[in-house]
Amino acid sequence: MPPKRILILGGTAEARDLASRLVTDARYQIISSLAGRTRDPIMPEGFVRVGGFGGVDGLKSYLEEEDIDLVADATHPFAAGISGNAAAACAAANIPYVRLERPAWSPQAGDAWQSVSDVQSAARALPEGATALVTIGRQEIASFLERSGMRLVLRMIEPPEAELPPSSVLIAARPPFTLEEERETLEAHGITVLVTKNSGGEATAAKLAAAREADIPVIMIERPAKPEADTAADPDRMITLISQALE
Numbered sequence: 001m002p003p004k005r006i007l008i009l010g011g012t013a014e015a016r017d018l019a020s021r022l023v024t025d026a027r028y029q030i031i032s033s034l035a036g037r038t039r040d041p042i043m044p045e046g047f048v049r050v051g052g053f054g055g056v057d058g059l060k061s062y063l064e065e066e067d068i069d070l071v072a073d074a075t076h077p078f079a080a081g082i083s084g085n086a087a088a089a090c091a092a093a094n095i096p097y098v099r100l101e102r103p104a105w106s107p108q109a110g111d112a113w114q115s116v117s118d119v120q121s122a123a124r125a126l127p128e129g130a131t132a133l134v135t136i137g138r139q140e141i142a143s144f145l146e147r148s149g150m151r152l153v154l155r156m157i158e159p160p161e162a163e164l165p166p167s168s169v170l171i172a173a174r175p176p177f178t179l180e181e182e183r184e185t186l187e188a189h190g191i192t193v194l195v196t197k198n199s200g201g202e203a204t205a206a207k208l209a210a211a212r213e214a215d216i217p218v219i220m221i222e223r224p225a226k227p228e229a230d231t232a233a234d235p236d237r238m239i240t241l242i243s244q245a246l247e
């Protein structure tokens, strides 16, 4: 039997992990896809393509031209656009769509979380006079820059194009971060509130523990809805799900 062709929609550590495991499996041919947002991304193992497909129609054409048998969506929990497109394109091309989605974080004893539904609401929720550690992507900081009367400490992988207010601090850094590093960041900048997306996973969870220890409240941006799909919580279970979906 010819190998089944799998398109992994990536941009996450889990997607790279999945690709590394599947490339050695002779039953499959793997193509990983990246959006191309990060200038210097960590590349997955095996064949990689970069850039958008051009919406649902573009992705459907790609699936047909490349003879893809299954789409494994391992994008970030907040990348809702590509997941919606992928589910629709797979339905139109009549091939399975399965998703790898790391579990969301949930509050523990001692946490003071305020849940909000989007980035704009998070910016509005910041109290006057706050010193906020804002840990969201460079393309999403506009609503924070509109706020005045507070100090922003913005942490992201790459510096933003937008000009930052003189009172703000930019930390350009790539996860993972240890608990010790997070304690130091909160203390060094006198942080009074933490803003984060509910990304889940281990790589960026230490900031929540550090905030809990220091009694720092958290504005938690909850996840957008993704399409209904067979979903696995980690790469191991995803491999089983893929093999079942291709039976």
Ligand code: NAP
Residues within 6 Å of the ligand: 009, 010, 011, 012, 033, 034, 035, 037, 050, 051, 052, 053, 054, 055, 056, 058, 059, 074, 075, 076, 078, 079, 080, 081, 082, 083, 085, 137, 197
């Ligand atoms: P998005 O809003 O869901 O997608 C916007 C558009 O970007 C899509 O319509 C698609 O363009 C293109 N795209 C997204 N992911 C793609 C992929 N893996 N391969 C090819 N094209 C892709 O996505 P986003 O939130 O901007 O995230 C972009 C990428 O960064 C994703 O791959 C995601 O896994 C990763 N990422 C996102 C976050 C986050 O917080 N959002 C955090 C870490 C990593 P076309 O319509 O032209 O096909």
